Amino acid sequence: MKTIAFSILFMLTSITACTQEKKDNSPDVLLKKKTIKSVPFLTKQNDFIYVDKTSLKAVTNQKFRTASLLTPTGFAIVENDKNEYAAIDENGKIVLDFSASEINLNVINGLTFYKRELEYVKKMPIWKWEWNILGGGIQKEKNYHNIEIGVVETKQILLHKDVPYLDDSYYLNFIPVDENHIFWNGTLYEIKKNRLNKIEHNITELLENKRFIKASNAGFSLYELNHKKPIHNGLEGVETLSMQFEKETIVLNEINKERYTPEVPKLLLDSETNAVYPFPQYEKVFPKEITKATAKQIDFIRKTTLVYSITNSPYFLLGVFNYDHAIWAFDWLYIDTKGTVVDTIDTYNFKVMDQVGNLVWPDRKMILPNRYMDKNWKFGKINSYEGMGDLYIIPIEDEQQFRTKGLWNRRQHIWEIKPEYHEISVLNTENQIYALQKEQGGLYALYDNKNIQYIGSKAYQSINSDGLVTVKLNAEQTIYYYIDICSGKEYKEN
Template identity: 45%
Template sequence: MEIRAQSSLHTKHENRIPFLTKQGKYQYVDEDLNVLIAQTFNNASKFTSTGYAVVQNEAKECAVIDGMGRIVQPYVKKEISLSAVGGFTLIMMQEPHEKKMPIWKWEWNIFSKHIKKRANYVKVETRILETGQVLVKDDVPYFDNEYTSYVHELDSTHYIWNNNLYQRLNKRFKKLKSDIDFVLDNHRYIKSQGKIFAIYDVGRGGKAVHANLTGVDRLSVTLSGGTFLLDSINQERFLPIIPKLLKDPQTNQIYAFPQYDKPFPKQIRQATADQRNFLKEVSLIYSINNSPYFILGRFNYDHAVWVYDWLYIDDKGNLLREIDVQDFFIYDQVGNSIWPDKHMVFKSASLPKDWKVGKIRHISHAGADLYIAEIKKGEEKAMWGIWNTKEGSWNLSPDYSNISVLNGEKQIFAVRDSIDECFYLYDNMRKQRIGERGYEHISSDGLVGLNNGQGKEVYYIDIFTGKEYRE
């Protein structure tokens, strides 16, 4: 593959792509393989939208360069990560090290005379690259290090990073609140203090929308003049950071996960005998976003797999057998879809009798109709395919040992062929494979791994065309 010299550097930062040379070094080129930065690096990342990238030298030290290749953060023996936030660049540097501990923190081994006097720690420093403003400087135990460079944008000036709320004021970031536990839609978030929770909206000037909330696992409603108790609700094997039901002790109103956006009705207007029996066994309650509805789930012990029966209620207390909502999904703790469940997704399907549907996963940003589904064909090993609920047919037959989403909006997938166990690019809109080469792994940013027989090569490709950036 030929690379060419480029006289002009007037290209977008994102179009500076690391190119793997025959010498095993990386050089930045554009989409047409014109060289944009002459230097070569032992390793190189893609550029942020703000115009910076992390590079590595032969000593495995990391530095940060700008779009012209100039070093703006000198090489250091630290791990460096970057993220764009509000038109600025957040740089986080982490340095593992051993730390001598005070005597009361020594680890004594009762089976030997060995005493561990040192422990593994990580020095963490985070600052705004353009201004030098330091946001964090900390030294934490290695296994307790939860710092990340990921930033959640609430609006154009408010950001949550590592459980802290910041506001961008011109060129500085001001910390407004700490102990942020959960980010909600519509510029809202949940903050805790012990077992007390409050819901805030950045548009209310720091005032709580709901305060002094406590977690509960039961609620009571009135039905036909009597009290009806729904108990043991939303209990999970691993307790979530935020309880799925939050109660306001002043109003006795209860707000439900995931958005806690409306109170659960205190009265059920009427219920049939079957619905009363259903309510006695309800173990899951979710609030459906941007609607007046709640989902009530009853675990069905008659099925061999994890499945619920469903009933619905609106905010006026009317029970409903069906509802029409878009783009709402309930997932388990590993990302498999619970609602809509497989019976709802495959309701119009005519599958072979010996096929059994296992786990299903909704494909985010691809509309409400596409699911990655696990199918077990008789006694064969379970395989995966892409099912279209609207069409009632397979977009991709269940003949693959793994399918992962690279770009949901444009429906680009990495599919692992069960024959050679390599991942290939697949364009679901065009219903065709992209390129012919298979890889050990493919990331959403185009980073791939390939064993060339002499060792493993790691380089970038264009996931939409399959074009490889290597010699």
């Protein structure tokens, strides 16, 4: 855990599209696109079958205990009556055999990656027994995970490993670098004929613009895809910044200090040039001299403890934490690469999130200025997801300590959804589809914010972004099935 931990949010969540998909005109991806016409349908017998989305006619005669939506590449996860899982294609053909291992799928760059995972108890050799000195017996067994990760289309296995339950696990967190390259588990892969070929390994951190960082005993080196020589070599982590202002040298100690040492320090120093490259993209040099600043700004800078590079801009973010319990947030200034200090800057597509995904910058006062709020309001942690642009979910507590949430438009200074709801769940950012819960413990209703209207006439115990909903029939029975979150159409037999 970190004392005040921060990270830049580039992809906070995967939000399912309704009827539109993000366009990718690369030839490789165009060849792999499919038009998915079928959807899992719940029958009166509580089985799932796959039907045509439009006609609702069965496309196969197979029945499953549970079934998932098909991926954009045409694969789904199903479960039989023996609690076994398999992956099938759009024609019902099994592509990953039924077994007790749970299966997850993720599509990146037109390829379908799978993870099969099985928890089991492993008997340990005598030299690995754990003896309880307080008389609690001998632990002769340990929980393990058997994990397999690979590519569905080619059956290529990227990892097959048994790991202790409490040790590091492995995830389908593949990141596209471009249409022909993928980053995963510290390795950069090139895609050729639907297979992944390693071209770089031991990568410590992936950056934007096809750049990455490697660590060694000599320090940190910054590379760019398809370039063998590093852009910067022998960089070392520092927690101190120094700047010249007129005749004074301002030294900032313990910048971006964290309780535990990160894999890549937040400041990297080139010892040959004394250039310092700040987190998160390490793409530009922090100014060595302050060329323009007021006395008040200089006093602020002397107390600075947080420095971030604002990507796709000439600015760096300077933060001083305000320990006033009524505020308990950062105050901000900005300095550009030429050393000019300013109080405010234009809006950039850049957000600073805390460790649990709450928004830190831009802060509440930037998003919802005081002149637009009730003077008695208190605020919780603001949330924003990739693709939401200038829309923010803001929790509010009024003078009666009644808590609600609303959807605020920062640019237009209006409530898109008034703060009258206990919960607002983001289902689809592109089409602005939300699930609204009026009261705690109440049902969720679908809401189309673009057209300012509710979708359908039903409400549910829960609504997932993929359209999976929960309906409580009575005190003992709950059912699950799919809906189209953009139209409210239910895929269930009446």
